[in-house]
Amino acid sequence: xxxxxxxxxxxxxxxxxxxxxxxxxxxxxxxxxxxxxxxxxxxxxxxxxxxxxxxxxxxxxxxxxxxxxxxxxxxxxxxxxxxxxxxxxxxxxxxxxxxxxxxxxxxxxxxxxxxxxxxxxxxxxxxxxxxxxxxxxxxxxxxxxxxxxxxxxxxxxxxxxxxxxxxxxxxxxxxxxxxxxxxxxxxxxxxxxxxxxxxxxxxxxxxxxxxxxxxxxxxxxxxxxxxx
Amino acid sequence: xxxxxxxxxxxxxxxxxxxxxxxxxxxxxxxxxxxxxxxxxxxxxxxxxxxxxxxxxxxxxxxxxxxxxxxxxxxxxxxxxxxxxxxxxxxxxxxxxxxxxxxxxxxxxxxxxxxxxxxxxxxxxxxxxxxxxxxxxxxxxxxxxxxxxxxxxxxxxxxxxxxxxxxxxxxxxxxxxxxxxxxxxxxxxxxxxxxxxxxxxxxxxxxxxxxxxxxxxxxxxxxxxxxx
Amino acid sequence: xxxxxxxxxxxxxxxxxxxxxxxxxxxxxxxxxxxxxxxxxxxxxxxxxxxxxxxxxxxxxxxxxxxxxxxxxxxxxxxxxxxxxxxxxxxxxxxxxxxxxxxxxxxxxxxxxxxxxxxxxxxxxxxxxxxxxxxxxxxxxxxxxxxxxxxxxxxxxxxxxxxxxxxxxxxxxxxxxxxxxxxxxxxxxxxxxxxxxxxxxxxxxxxxxxxxxxxxxxxxxxxxxxxx
Amino acid sequence: xxxxxxxxxxxxxxxxxxxxxxxxxxxxxxxxxxxxxxxxxxxxxxxxxxxxxxxxxxxxxxxxxxxxxxxxxxxxxxxxxxxxxxxxxxxxxxxxxxxxxxxxxxxxxxxxxxxxxxxxxxxxxxxxxxxxxxxxxxxxxxxxxxxxxxxxxxxxxxxxxxxxxxxxxxxxxxxxxxxxxxxxxxxxxxxxxxxxxxxxxxxxxxxxxxxxxxxxxxxxxxxxxxxx
Numbered sequence: 001x002x003x004x005x006x007x008x009x010x011x012x013x014x015x016x017x018x019x020x021x022x023x024x025x026x027x028x029x030x031x032x033x034x035x036x037x038x039x040x041x042x043x044x045x046x047x048x049x050x051x052x053x054x055x056x057x058x059x060x061x062x063x064x065x066x067x068x069x070x071x072x073x074x075x076x077x078x079x080x081x082x083x084x085x086x087x088x089x090x091x092x093x094x095x096x097x098x099x100x101x102x103x104x105x106x107x108x109x110x111x112x113x114x115x116x117x118x119x120x121x122x123x124x125x126x127x128x129x130x131x132x133x134x135x136x137x138x139x140x141x142x143x144x145x146x147x148x149x150x151x152x153x154x155x156x157x158x159x160x161x162x163x164x165x166x167x168x169x170x171x172x173x174x175x176x177x178x179x180x181x182x183x184x185x186x187x188x189x190x191x192x193x194x195x196x197x198x199x200x201x202x203x204x205x206x207x208x209x210x211x212x213x214x215x216x217x218x219x220x221x222x223x224x225x226x227x228x
Numbered sequence: 229x230x231x232x233x234x235x236x237x238x239x240x241x242x243x244x245x246x247x248x249x250x251x252x253x254x255x256x257x258x259x260x261x262x263x264x265x266x267x268x269x270x271x272x273x274x275x276x277x278x279x280x281x282x283x284x285x286x287x288x289x290x291x292x293x294x295x296x297x298x299x300x301x302x303x304x305x306x307x308x309x310x311x312x313x314x315x316x317x318x319x320x321x322x323x324x325x326x327x328x329x330x331x332x333x334x335x336x337x338x339x340x341x342x343x344x345x346x347x348x349x350x351x352x353x354x355x356x357x358x359x360x361x362x363x364x365x366x367x368x369x370x371x372x373x374x375x376x377x378x379x380x381x382x383x384x385x386x387x388x389x390x391x392x393x394x395x396x397x398x399x400x401x402x403x404x405x406x407x408x409x410x411x412x413x414x415x416x417x418x419x420x421x422x423x424x425x426x427x428x429x430x431x432x433x434x435x436x437x438x439x440x441x442x443x444x445x446x447x448x449x450x451x452x453x454x455x456x
Numbered sequence: 457x458x459x460x461x462x463x464x465x466x467x468x469x470x471x472x473x474x475x476x477x478x479x480x481x482x483x484x485x486x487x488x489x490x491x492x493x494x495x496x497x498x499x500x501x502x503x504x505x506x507x508x509x510x511x512x513x514x515x516x517x518x519x520x521x522x523x524x525x526x527x528x529x530x531x532x533x534x535x536x537x538x539x540x541x542x543x544x545x546x547x548x549x550x551x552x553x554x555x556x557x558x559x560x561x562x563x564x565x566x567x568x569x570x571x572x573x574x575x576x577x578x579x580x581x582x583x584x585x586x587x588x589x590x591x592x593x594x595x596x597x598x599x600x601x602x603x604x605x606x607x608x609x610x611x612x613x614x615x616x617x618x619x620x621x622x623x624x625x626x627x628x629x630x631x632x633x634x635x636x637x638x639x640x641x642x643x644x645x646x647x648x649x650x651x652x653x654x655x656x657x658x659x660x661x662x663x664x665x666x667x668x669x670x671x672x673x674x675x676x677x678x679x680x681x682x683x684x
Numbered sequence: 685x686x687x688x689x690x691x692x693x694x695x696x697x698x699x700x701x702x703x704x705x706x707x708x709x710x711x712x713x714x715x716x717x718x719x720x721x722x723x724x725x726x727x728x729x730x731x732x733x734x735x736x737x738x739x740x741x742x743x744x745x746x747x748x749x750x751x752x753x754x755x756x757x758x759x760x761x762x763x764x765x766x767x768x769x770x771x772x773x774x775x776x777x778x779x780x781x782x783x784x785x786x787x788x789x790x791x792x793x794x795x796x797x798x799x800x801x802x803x804x805x806x807x808x809x810x811x812x813x814x815x816x817x818x819x820x821x822x823x824x825x826x827x828x829x830x831x832x833x834x835x836x837x838x839x840x841x842x843x844x845x846x847x848x849x850x851x852x853x854x855x856x857x858x859x860x861x862x863x864x865x866x867x868x869x870x871x872x873x874x875x876x877x878x879x880x881x882x883x884x885x886x887x888x889x890x891x892x893x894x895x896x897x898x899x900x901x902x903x904x905x906x907x908x909x910x911x912x
Contacts, residue, residue: 113623115623195558200558201564208586208592214592226500228526
């Protein structure tokens with residue numbers, strides 16, 4: 001069932017290791033088949049070096065396991081909620097990658113300070129508000145999805161394919177699982193460079209809307225002219 | 229004698245290299261067999277690339293060598309003291325890993341700024357007070373253990389499986405030698421991210437007790453639900 | 457056609473990966489045959505791991521493709537403009553290498569703080585002014601070349617073989633494509649060290665003209681005495 | 685001639701690459717045979733990947749080449765002067781390793797902030813004064829040695845086996861070439877950690893003399909008890 005999707009989600013999970021975004025098992029990638037309404041996600045706590053396609057867990061959007069012998073990622077309710085709320089996305093990745101997590105812990109949005117940022121994120125990368133005690137105590141992972149949704153009430157997830165969960169770390173997404181990982185790598189690079197730029201010049205402002213548009217639409221949309 | 233423990237302690241020592249926690253011979257791991265009251269520890273100053281299981285030294289808790297041709301780690305008295313005082317631990321690791329050591333040299337506790345921290349350390353990671361001249365001049369390594377013990381007078385070593393020795397570097401522990409190394413890797417990541425978060429936002433406070441509990445008990449104790 | 461130049465430009469592009477200057481496809485190198493007036497450049501958006509000499513694109517200085525089935529780098533107009541304006545250069549490289557890009561995003565010139573800098577760059581490495589909205593909206597890549605040219609109105613590109621484009625990242629050059637990459641590696645090292653030196657001592661000034669001359673002319677010009 | 689010394693100096697030069705202390709050819713190691721009064725040093729500007737024992741240059745202390753077809757390192761006069769002035773040393777290494785060079789560019793001594801430092805350097809690692817214009821213009825490399833000597837007028841090079849040359853980078857030494865490289869690796873680690881400790885706590889003071897002594901003499905001198 002969903003063999004091609006499983007292979008892609010497996011590949012996307014293993015790319016987290018190649019791109020040095022994960023320590024131990026601190027990350028997970030999922031992908032969705034919108035037609036069937038089924039999500040494929042990494043099992044909880046399984047080492048990447050031992051992960052095989054058949055270990056991946058298939059769930060429906062109600063969170064019921066349809067296939068797989070292992071427990072799904074503990075972050076599954078966050079993934080499922082985001083798939084339901086963000087209809088245009090096809091893959092989600094969560095990591096504790098160090099630069100993005102450092103920003104998440106700081107509670108600050110990552111300002112768009114350059115064209116590397118603008119090539120993939122059409123504006124600042126927001127950090128969620130801190131979660132309330134009752135949101136943490138009950139249905140924590142579902143509420144993590146809700147606070148992301150709240151942060152995006154005036155944003156399109158296609159324009160800003162990632163978020164920093166306050167005190168926690170990044171979630172990224174994309175049209176499929178591999179694109180989500182791509183956006184997670186970009187986020188880590190952008191987070192690192194924004195940190196150093198701000199240390200060199202604490203009064204920096206985000207780049208102009210004209211430059212932001214120029215670079216984002218070089219790579220996205222009908223008038224994109226980057227690549228073959 | 230203690231072949232399985234030796235193999236585990238050897239593996240744990242070699243993991244320090246894989247995880248890039250050591251330069252040269254600046255680290256050591258030990259494990260204890262509580263039933264027999266015997267500790268297995270790395271020999272002093274031996275290169276990791278040449279270390280074999282038969283090089284490891286076996287001592288009793290009085291510090292008498294029971295097996296092994298080489299001198300044990302010069303930090304052995306610290307390890308033995310901690311095994312005696314912290315009855316719940318089964319493995320100890322000491323390194324000069326750069327991020328944790330940078331914090332140790334700064335004299336600051338590492339505040340719990342995010343969920344990566346809370347997943348393994350149930351509160352701030354304390355830095356000991358500086359040692360007095362007489363504690364350094366005589367029985368220095370034993371007194372290093374005592375100042376760690378003093379720092380934990382109101383803390384449970386199972387809740388906070390590591391410490392920063394002021395002006396020196398980290399000691400971590402766990403239920404066995406491999407878990408101790410795992411906690412040392414976590415400490416290094418947490419130290420790195422806390423540094424960058426504080427540079428981005430110097431007025432940060434630790435996360436709430438509710439979030440700290442949520443994440444620590446996702447991975448520890450009777451109600452843990454992370455992993456298989 | 458231009459087989460030797462293509463091999464060199466291919467090698468130079470692949471060196472970007474070896475020296476860890478690029479993430480994904482974020483970089484491009486070109487080289488020029490001055491006699492023929494032809495430029496060889498990387499195709500747009502092609503992965504380095506799949507890049508072959510026959511994929512490279514040959515253009516004349518009017519931007520007309522003379523050979524090659526793929527679209528040239530989207531930054532081609534910048535390269536062509538620089539070849540026309542800087543008659544002494546034979547190769548150009550553009551990357552988003554993280555340290556140089558962090559400086560570019562900060563809007564600051566990199567001051568010449570040491571002999572590593574002076575060995576290759578005979579003075580501060582300038583950051584361009586920000587581009588105006590109309591320069592971005594139309595002929596953006598050509599105007600990127602023009603703002604670099606403007607920055608060098610009183611500088612010789614042989615003395616300072618690189619620049620930071622504000623809000624964007626570095627362009628470097630040299631007598632050929634391989635030298636341009638060499639200068640890009642130097643820039644990244646110099647950017648990293650200047651950052652840390654300034655954090656340690658924010659009131660630093662550039663080194664003296666005597667020391668700058670001494671090191672630059674140890675490696676460049678008629679009286680050079682470094683190397684064989 | 686001096687085959688064993690050449691092999692050691694070759695190995696020491698190659699260790700610079702293994703320990704990531706050099707970019708391109710930015711480093712050199714030498715060793716001395718005190719009985720014969722001959723120094724073996726890396727040739728100038730030769731790539732490490734192509735360096736062979738027979739490429740090394742043998743000189744007497746007057747700077748006359750005794751064996752070797754290549755030009756010796758351009759820093760040779762600094763090495764020779766130090767061998768003459770520091771009679772107890774047997775090997776010297778110069779690099780532009782990034783952390784030590786960042787400190788050298790800042791003009792600051794590296795304070796002894798922890799036991800990693802104290803294990804190898806018995807006190808702060810000094811940064812020389814800036815060199816005067818006439819010292820740079822004529823006999824620059826010889827004068828570099830002289831300014832190092834001046835910095836050590838009240839220091840024993842066996843206690844502090846390295847120095848930061850202001851605006852330039854580190855020189856380290858030891859009883860032989862391999863020990864010199866060992867000390868250069870230590871310097872780089874110590875420089876990195878001191879930087880981060882000071883950023884966390886800018887008002888830090890060096891560790892106490894008691895702790896400094898304890899660690900230095902654990903590894904050095906008649907009462908050393910570290911290692912086998």
